[in-house]
Amino acid sequence: MSRPRKWRRVCCLPGSNLFGPLNAKFDEDDLVIMTVDEYETIRLIDLEGMMQEECAEQMNVARTTVQRIYNEAKTKLAQSLVHGKLLKIEGGDYKLCTEEKVRPGCGMCRRRAELDKINLEG
Template sequence: MPRPRKWRRVCCLPDNTDFGPLNSNGENKDFIIMTVDEYETIRLIDLEGLTQEECSIQMNIARTTVQRIYNEARIKLADSLVNGRILKIEGGDYELCHGAGKYCGRGRCCRGRREDRSGKEG
C-alpha cells in the first residue's frame, strides 16, 4: 500500500487562477493545470527568493519534494508561454497556513499582506 501524500502548506490561494494569450476567446479546451502547491513553489522560490531548503521548511515537505514540484511547475509555465496554452491554477494536496510559519513574519507569507490590503483575511 502506498504511503499517503503529505499535505503541503500554502500561504494563500492566488487572486487570479486563469492565464493565457490575450487573443484567446476562452473556448480553447487545450489548457494546462498547475496545482496550488506548484504555484506556491514558484512564488516562494522565484518571487520571494527562498532557497529550495527554505521553501521546504515553509511548505512542511522534503527539499527533494520541493525540487520535483518546482521542476514540474516550470515545465508547465514554459509550455503555456511558448505554446500559447491557457494555464489554470487549481487542485493539489495542500492546506492553508495559519500565519505562524518560520517565514510568515518576514514578509514572505502572502496571508498577512492580503489581510493588510483588504482589512480581512484573504
C-alpha cells in the first residue's frame, strides 16, 4: 500500500494556461503538460526570488520535493522553448491557499490583494 500524496500549497492559478509559438497547431503529441505545482515552483523561485527552503515552506513540502518539482518544471520549459511545443499548465496535487481552513491565504496572497486594492483605488 503506497503512501498518499501530500497536497502542495499553491498561492494562485496562472492567468493563462496555454503558452507556445504563435504559429503552433494544437496537437496532443506536441503538447508539454506542466502541473500547477511545477508552475508554482517556477513562480516562487524564479519570479519571487525565493530560495528552495522558503519555497518548500510556502508550498508545505520538503526541500528535496521542491528541488525535484523545480527540475521537472525547468525540463518542461526547455522542451517547450527548444522544440517549439505548446506548454499547457493543468493538474497536479495541489490546494489553493485560499481553500485551507488552518491558514486562509499566505503572505503572498495578502500582498497581492493589497496591491490589487491600491491599483483599483489609484
